[in-house]
Amino acid sequence: MNHPPVVEWTEADQPRSARWRSENGTPPPRRIVVADDRTRADEAYKLACEGTALLWRGDFHNARQLLTAMARRIDRRPRKTPPADVTQAFHVHRAAQNHRARILGMLLVPLDAAYTVPLHRAPDVREACVRAYGPAEPARAEAADAAPAPGATESPEPALTLVSLRELLALIGANEWRRKGVEIPALGGDRIHPHYGVFSPARGEYVDLVAEAPLPTQELAFDIGTGTGVLATVLARRGVRRIVATDQDPRALACARENTQRLGVAGQVEVIEADLFPAGRAPLVVCNPPWVPAKPTSPVERAVYDPGSRMLYGFLSGLADHLTPDGEGWLILSDFAAHLGLRPHTELADAFAEAGLTVLDRLDIAPRHPRARDTSDPLHVARMAEVTSLWRLGPADRPAPGPC
Template sequence: MHRSETTPSSPVALSASATQLTWQENGHDCQDEWRSERGAPVPKRVVLADDTLSADSAYRLACAGTGMLWRGDFQNARLLLQALARRCDAPKKVRRASKTYPEVTHTPQENFHLHRQAQSQRARTLSMILIQVNPDRQISLRRAPDWREAMKEAWGPAGTTGCVTSLRELLGLVGAHEWHQKGMEISALGSAPHNRIHPSYGVFSPVRGEYIQLVADAPLPSTELAFDIGTGTGVLSAVLAKRGVKRVVGTDLDPRALSCAKDNIQRLGLKDKVELVQANLFPDGKAPLIVCNPPWLPARASAPIERAIYDENSTMLKGFLAGLAAHLAPKGEGWLILSDLAEHLGLRTRAELEAWIAEGGLKVIGKLDTKAEHKKVQDESDPLHAARAAELTSLWRLAAK
């Protein structure tokens, strides 16, 4: 494989296959592996680009689905990405209502799907600036940073081949590395400095503190054993252990989540209290307390990390409710932590949720509610503001009938 050391003076067309980018540069045939953690396909068309490319031209190319393999100054690529983001986020002209074009109103569900489409298109557009990474994880561009540690954390040790990936994904990778290094303070875990959770790349951060506080405040039915279903970073397992539960078993299917949870449990000095198991929902046996915080919105995830938010067809939620009674010890409780945002968006009804609870042989013995506290609740420009402003997060205390 040949890598050019010179920057082309003008864009050159490339060809793209399913997993490889192949192009001719300075009279040589070149190719590299395509890498996308979010599962994005190889751009259908790619051009070589450098500092001479204007933001308007780049935006037109990106909107058309054309990737730009960067050959200029690295920091200029970052500035170009910011310029593309401003163009994506600029207010769109709204056609004035008339007899020919009457005003169209949408249901909350339609607003949600339109918002998701817009977010997906924005992600595709901003992913069209491409960066080539050498086999040793260096980036051979002027003023390129050394991100080898972040790449190692996310991708594992360097191999024998390089790759091409989007600058946007690289920045996300580095941001996740910085979060992992710094950690985030969780008040429910006690006083600093022993109250930080360190999210790993690809594992959803526990940014919604209100649901964690619900678990910290709810009355414990037992301190002997608890199951934490879908542990993620391990934050709820840690909260339960800190509250005095003698043994906690956290489960997850994602190896990255289990590795992240293990790291956090060790950092907090709780490895003697918390066991981590790779499992689809429940571990073997029964427990007097079983906790689950499933994804809240029944929609398809467009990237792996979004599976912490989107649960297509409410698969995890329904699976938890269907299997809970069989895994509860006598007089045990299942705690379902769930936002009602899906109800306000018209994606799920309260009647459906209550029916799934009843079909699982369960009854509601109590419920704790809290208002959402995240920034979007106050953002009136958010297309989903009305639903977010009405959102409640609840801890449903469930027991077998």
Template sequence: MSDTMGQLSWLEGGAERSAQWRSESGWPAPKKVVVADDTMNADTAYRLALEGTALLWRGDFQNARQLLNALVRRVEHKSDRARRAKAGKGAAKGGAPTPAELFHRHRLQQLQRARTLAMLLIPFDAGHAIPLRRAPDVREACLEAYGPADSAYVASLRELLGVIGAHEWRRKGVRIPALDANIHPWYGVFSPVRGEYVELVAQAPLPKATASMTRAFDIGAGTGVLSAVLARRGVKQVLATDMDARALGCARENIARLGLAAQVDVIQADLFPEGRAPLVVCNPPWLPGKPSSAIEYAIYDPDSRMLKGFLAGLAQHLEPGGEGWLILSDLAEHLGLRPREQLLGWIAAAGLEVAARHDVRPTHGKASDPDDPLHAARSREVTSLWRLRTLS
């Protein structure tokens, strides 16, 4: 049994036990929990996970990783069969699914996949130590992601591997050619791996109103990469805003690493800071939709809230002659989620006009992968920097 307040309960050795439940995805603790170890085979584990029964691991940690890999193979095999079956039914009915239908189907499969794979649980002692044979030392990685742990808790192995991966990204950083330096993303803060949008900000002509290079706003700063680019381009003061505590800490750390703290001020604000600037930059989430985890807030914008909020408030935060730079992919258009006409309507309704637009094709692997479920849309995707100004 479990409740939704972060407590996991289970029977073990004839006694009821409990521990804190931790889920960055915001999922409630599993209602059914069985104790599992090295004697459990992959088929049994997969059946239990599909039924919504969580497996609290008491065996060798490395064997748990192997079991998770086996579960991944079974989930992917099931997804492939389901995709072929639906494609056959569509052909039999004489109609292929629309891009939007493909997208929603893909999202549902991804969510179901994540929930199934999250059923393999790992116990933690206070201080983030794992009381299992051959368990790695994950204390530093978990401290970065979760903060201090004063009591025992349980989390999914899949989430833990994400925490470990994020720790390595944070330690090594991501190379940003426009900065000739690395940006170090934190766990839960979207990494600037798609460099095309960074290059757009690095190369777009600055508006005439920024000739003195005095001030710019970076709305939704994330890792702080765009603020750093603007500072390196000579902007004397950049006000970077975000609402997420991790993003604020991450941006401040990156700005300090780059020696730009005197130029960039990272503040907590919902969209705009006070005042006006000759340049206001925003790279909102590109797809309208409901995030299923914390990291997906950088990808999915419920009801296009951030996009619409940026456009609606831009005019009152621009200095005369200034520009708002909206960095946005058109993937939502190709998926049938948001037509171009709707975006143009929001721009016009906000008293704005398009001064120019700079486009670039993405170069990430999925854009050229014919086996990707959304390949038809991704292959036509264009990332744009929309240069917006108030109507004269």
């Protein structure tokens, strides 16, 4: 059994300890000081930049204000002129994002074993924590409720966990998204409810492509890397009688099952754990892999960033072996990486040929998200040029269909 890391600090001249939790794998801070309502933003920012974490013991709302003030100090730093080279601009942009996340992640809050924040005016975060972290541990909850031993002089707080305030606020925000859901026009306005750590279909271009492409079958389809289950649900609503939806992430599997049940297609969609393909062949195999070959820095980023394009090339290399003789593979992929210089424009065509695949047709759609129109974005040129495509693929020995 893997035990979570333990962090230690001194408070009121007494040694303290607690568990450390970070969903994005941030290592525990080496030094922690106690901060409260008297802590000034300049002091907090300086300590965070030096690698010292601040454990908040004051009013929760004041902690949020301090976090905002620290963010303003990061944003006030003189900005360098973005490199003319778009690839270098991407790496500089990612480095700046990571730096911002590291600094803001230094403001910590305590979380007890029952997922309660023991701070004045703290919100009820129990539901958000249970949905992200899983049920609270009964043994730790009992330890938190137990009275201290007679004569005890130390407060090691064995049932306490420290998390960054930034992460906790992300959990709260994700729980709101899950409650409200995301409206999907391709589903007639019905909503998909994303779980924490599962990519939200807020950018709906790829969903519209799957809703519009001509179906080669209504018998069976595979949905590879289903995520929220949105594409499997679209296929079911289009009349496909059976869809096998796969994923490796337990959160995604639970999310897809909940959404297909909520939207009344669970009888058509079987959600299973698998690395890419399920067993057997299908006349339609659909995949929307991550589109940027770079390292993710949080669980939800794995839907966008995939080092070495593992999922993309895994899908292409295995597709022919999982298609029926007249079947089609639908690859839905943005060309954003090509405009960033992270993937040669010819690489995809070469990958198709190497996998023994031919392009039967291609449907394109331009981005509609606000960032595509944000001229202050250092990656604006690449975002403006971005196109998301649905590639209809078949075996290389199959002729492409003629014009309708």
